[in-house]
Amino acid sequence: MTSLRRFTWYTLLVCLAGVVLIVVAQPPGATARVAVFAVVVPVCLVAGRLLAVPVLGTPPPPAALTIAAVPAAAGLLLYSRIDGAGGFPWVLPLAVVLAGVPRALWPAGLALAFAASLAGGRHDLGGALSDTAITALCTASVYAQIWICTVAEGLDRARQTERTTAVTGERRRFAAELHDIQGHNLQVIALKSELAERLAATDPARAAEQMREVQELARQALGDTRELVRGYRSVSLDTEIANAARVLGAAGIRSSISLPPDPPVLAPAVENLFGLVVRECTTNVLRHSTAARCEITLTGDGALRFVNDNPFEGPDGPAGGLAGLRDRLTAAGGSLRFRRTDGEFTVTAALPVAAAR
Structure with a gap:
């Protein structure tokens, strides 16, 4: 599972780096690119901190950073609509941030994307709906990588639990079988040994006979134990x-x-x-x-x-x-x-x- 976590994390890092490069490459002027770079890099850094929580188990970033990153990402979408550049790939910064926050906040984030696109696009309802849909799709795509990692870990834990349960059940079965064999045989051996001890002074011949039976029972117990270990014992x-x-x-x-x-x-x-x-x-x-x-x-x-x-x-x-x-x-x-x-x-x-x- 460590390899899967590492693979998921590196994939997300590549995704965040790609968001930065794609978005920064959109503005035609150098000044605009610097301004976009100054916004999109902090947004993606915050998104990285958020995505590292479920993948690496790190502490979440301060709430203030998350609160600031969401409107900043929406501002990039607003800028793109005002500039006439369109919704994609400007929806990506907001999508990667939303992928890292609880899913209960997704409707609010998508509503913010809709409002930013609608305001920047001079009330272009179709474009706003398109931007919102693309934001939702990109958010779900990024989150799917985390979800797959979580499901795989759950399956791995289930397999480990199943193996542990199987081992425990086999130990209990073996303990029951061992009790069935040795508990009975040792009780009989003890009984016959006591009888032989009482007969030793009055009837040595019967005492010797009892001890021979004790020896036979001990050999039988040893054989039963060996069969139990081999798993071939039947009654x-x-x-x-x-x-x-x-x-x-x-x-x-x-x-x-x-x-x-x-x-x-x-x-x-x-x-x-x-x-x-x-x-x-x-x-x-x-x-x-x-x-x-x-x-x-x-x-x-x-x-x-x-x-x-x-x-x-x-x-x-x-x-x-x-x-x-x-x-x-x-x-x-x-x-x-x-x-x-x-x-x-x-x-x-x-x-x-x-x-x-």
Whole structure:
């Protein structure tokens, strides 16, 4: 954007220099040229200060200079009409000044151009209208360069915002995926390690078996993490339900799994989301309850229900991993709801039948 600003500014400088040269070349006599030069140069300098405000971000010139430049530029137009030289290019000094002032002042500037041309042209209405139209066209042409620069900067900021939003969204997705993997696996590893510690004195063989399972879980967690980094990780609902039953059983929690006689064929994205729900709910049961039983139910209309007893007191809405999964299911057109009673905690994940089938 720095290059675009520089290009716009240099273009405007060339435009202002061209205004000076063209206007000064109009009068036939040397004395008249000096007089015109003495007026048009300060007018263009003030116009340059005004145009530098939006392009370079410099402070605006004193208001007195702007107020003096506008009638001076109109005086050049008045002189041209009295001298019979015509409106163009005498409208250019006024046009470049108007291009630098707020657009709300343009009607007043154009009215001044009309009045100066009409007075100098001995009430030539057609010539006054022509001069006013040319002034408006030249003002818009100069302003268009600034407008293009402003629009390009706005588009550049929008692209930067889009990139930042995409990066933030990807970080959140990665954080959710990492929580789904490591939160579950580390909880199971901790559980089995505690069990092995209790069995070490009374049943070394079972303790060794538990530690072998801990090693296997650690290897699986490492592999899942590598797959996540590569972006190739997927979750199988059947595998997650089977893992949940095995983990809950190891923790002494009785699990009940209910599937429809004709299970729906789930799209990979839907199966992935449901698998993550099962995984997160299993982790929450181990961490946030003293459950003795769990029920996992998949219905034929694309809904998954996970129920456990003896939940701890908690927040009024999904938190942690469940909150992230709720956002993801909502984005996919579904929902994730929960209900806490005195003795049960129920999580229900649903997706439209069209999405599930």
